[in-house]
Amino acid sequence: MDNRNKSDELSIANTELASQNEVQEKRAAELVVANKELAFQNAEKEKRAAELSIANKELAFQNNEKEKRAEELVIANKELAFQNEVKEKRAAELVIANKELAFQNEEKEKRAAELVIANRELAFQNEEKEKRAAELVIANKELAFQNDEKEKRAAELVIANRELAFQNDEKEKRAAELVIANRELAFQNDEKEKRAAELVIANRELKHAEDDIRKLNDELEQKVIERTAQLESANKELGSFSYSVSHDLRSPIRAINGYAKILEEDYGDKFDSDGTKALDSIMYNSKKMGQLIDDLLAFSKLGRKQVTVSEINMAALVSMVMDELLFDEDENIPEFKMNVLLPSKGDQSLIKQVWINLLSNAIKYSKYKPKTCIEIGSYVKEKQVVYFVKDNGAGFDMEYYDKLFGVFQRLHSQEEFEGTGIGLAIVQKIVSRHNGTVWAESKLNEGACFYFSLPA
Amino acid sequence: MNYDGVEILFAEDSIDDATLTIRALTKSGFTNKLHHVKDGAEALDFIYCRGIYASRNINEKPKLLLLDLKMPKLTGMQVLEKVKLDPGYKSIPVVILTSSNEDPDVKKCYALGANSYIVKPVDSNKFFNAIKEIGMYWMIINEPAH
Structure with missing residues (x-):
């Protein structure tokens, strides 16, 4: 169990x-x-x-x-x-x-x-x-x-x-900036294209203008050649004209003066006082005519003369001129005040003529002053040497200044101060041929100061 | 015509200039010894006894030639050139007279052997003095080469 x-x-x-x-x-x-x-x-x-x-x-x-x-x-x-x-x-x-x-x-x-x-x-x-x-x-x-x-x-x-x-952000930002920059560039390109188009047009116009200029230049050159030839022949004509004037005008004047002199010498006692006066006038005027012809020739000769530039010892040159100054015994011999004379460049013989003319003017126009003083000097102004001759003589009216350096222009009567009126015209011509300037200051009856400048 | 005793042969086509020059020389006493011809051709005829001067005694050489530059037929410069190229005559001093200092022939004249070059002054006093001085210098002061 x-x-x-x-x-x-x-x-x-x-x-x-x-x-x-x-x-x-x-x-x-x-x-x-x-x-x-x-x-x-x-x-x-x-x-x-x-x-x-x-x-x-x-x-x-x-x-x-x-x-x-x-x-x-x-x-x-x-x-x-x-x-x-x-x-x-x-x-x-x-x-x-x-x-x-x-x-x-x-x-x-x-x-x-x-x-x-x-x-x-x-x-x-x-x-x-x-x-x-x-x-x-x-x-x-x-x-x-x-x-x-x-x-x-x-x-x-x-x-x-x-x-x-972050990089992407940066890249986006840059991309955005690039977009803007591209737009700007596109705009600029447009502008450039416009300008290029304008330039093309301008260039065409320029080309036309150039063609025109070239034509004008050619014509001008042709004209220059023609004018130069004309001038050359005019110069030649002037040369032979000067010769003719000096030769053919001087002869009859010389004859007039010479025969008047014969009349005076041989028949002087047969003239009454009016006849003698007339005879004197004939002699005086014919002589003056001869002087005018000579001055005119000297002046026209200056325009053709070659300027030979060299260093000039101005002090030496001026004292040479002073030595050559002739004074008559009864003349009012002035007192000279010589300041420093700076050297400069120029044609020695022509510049000498300038000093002769200015100094003889100063003497001439001081002759009626009882006590005369002539001052000579120089100074530098704007890279040029300025020389001056100052007198306290008759002076001139500044109102007629424009006539001062004219050929045969006179601001005084012949009776008062003799001369043809060529001296200052010659001074101006010589100085301007040296690229210098001439000017003057004066007060009537108080004296005058003449200046001329030359390249230093 | 008798050219015996001519010491200065003066060639000048301008009757007036000749008259004045001769007067100046006359007043300085050189009249008898000066003969005036009216152009360069006549001057050479006189020097070389040709043409109307054929009868002149070639052995009587002038002592001074005063030649105006601008003359018909032959100019003073042509006479100068001829004389100065002739060995028999080149020692005769030649003074060139001219109305103009503008003459382009001045330099040529000296190159050809001119002894002096005188611009006839308009001022009769100066003119007389110039002519008188020429006569004095070349005829009296200066000793001839022969």
């Missing part, structure tokens, strides 16, 4: 174990599935792997417990087998009854052996699962490391992305 009960209980326990084993197999299968899922869910895997590790440990523990129980069951079974053998013996009597039991026990043994095998299989499977779990842990750690690396890379990428984003 006891045995039957125990056998039943064992059977029930075995059945339960089998069912438990089935449940465990399902759980194991689910674990596999969960592990697989875990493998996919890497973010959560470490935690879950830890949990799984715990769960696995628990399972292992449970399996151990089951194994222990299985072992106990094996021992119990062996004991039972021993008790059964004893019982068989004991049950020799109970053989018939026991045969069924034995048969049932054999069946149970077979089933228990099968369970043992199944348990071993389970244990093996659990070991395998543990190995896989350990591998999973390793794999999880690897994944976690990879995740860390990925996170680091992701952080680096985030920084890199920010940098890129």
Whole structure:
């Protein structure tokens, strides 16, 4: 009875174990599935792997417990087998009854052996699962490391992305600026094209103008050549004209003057006072005419004379002129005040003529003054040397200044001061041929100052 | 006509200038020794005893030639040139008289050997003085070459 009960209980326990084993197999299968899922869910895997590790440990523990129980069951079974053998013996009597039991026990043994095998299989499977779990842990750690690396890379990428984003912003800004700059350039290009078009037109006009200028220049050149030829021939004509004037005009005047002189010498006592006066007039006027012709020739000669420029020691030149000045005994000899005379450049003989004319003028126009002083000097003004001759003689009215340097222009009567009016015209001509200037200042009856400038 | 003793040969086409010149020389005492011709050709005829002067004694050479520049036929310069190129006559002093200081031939005259060059002044006093001085200088002061 006891045995039957125990056998039943064992059977029930075995059945339960089998069912438990089935449940465990399902759980194991689910674990596999969960592990697989875990493998996919890497973010959560470490935690879950830890949990799984715990769960696995628990399972292992449970399996151990089951194994222990299985072992106990094996021992119990062996004991039972021993008790059964004893019982068989004991049950020799109970053989018939026991045969069924034995048969049932054999069946149970077979089933228990099968369970043992199944348990071993389970244990093996659990070991395998543990190995896989350990591998999973390793794999999880690897994944976690990879995740860390990925996170680091992701952080680096985030920084890199920010940098890129910043650079992109900068590039966008630049792009925007470039767009504006491009518009500006496009505008400028338009303007340039417009200007280019205008320049093309202007160039065409210029070309026309150039053509015109060239034509005009050619014409001008032709005219210059013609004029030069005309001037040259005019100059030649003037030369021969001067010669003719001096030669052919002087001869009759000389004859008039000469015959008048003969009349005076040979027949002077036969003229009454009126006749003598008339004769004097003839002589005086013919002489004057000769003087005018000579002056005119001297003046026209100046225009053709070659100016030979050299250094002039003006002080030496002026004292030479002073030495050559001739005074009559009864003449009012003036006092000369000589200041420093700077050197300059010019044609020595022509400049000497300037001094002769200016000094003789100063003397001539001072002759009625009881005490006369003539001052000579020089100074530098605007890169030119200015010379002056100052007298305190008759002077002239500045109102007629424009006539002062004219040929044969006189501001005083012949009776008052003799002369043809050529002296200052010659002075002006000589100085202007030296690229200098002549000017004068005066107050009537108080004296005059004549200036001329020469390149220093 | 007797040309003996002619010391000054004076060539001048202008009667007036000749009159005045001769008067000036006369007043200075040279009258008898002067012969006046009216152009250069006649001057050469006189010097070389040709034409109307063929009978003149060729050995009597004038002591001074007064030549006006501008004359018909031959100019004073042509006479000057001829005389100065002739070894037998080139030592005779030649004074050129002219009305003009503008004459382009002035330089040529000196180059040809003229001894003086006088521009006849318009002023009769000066003219007389000039002529008198020429006569004085060349006839009295100056020592002839032979």
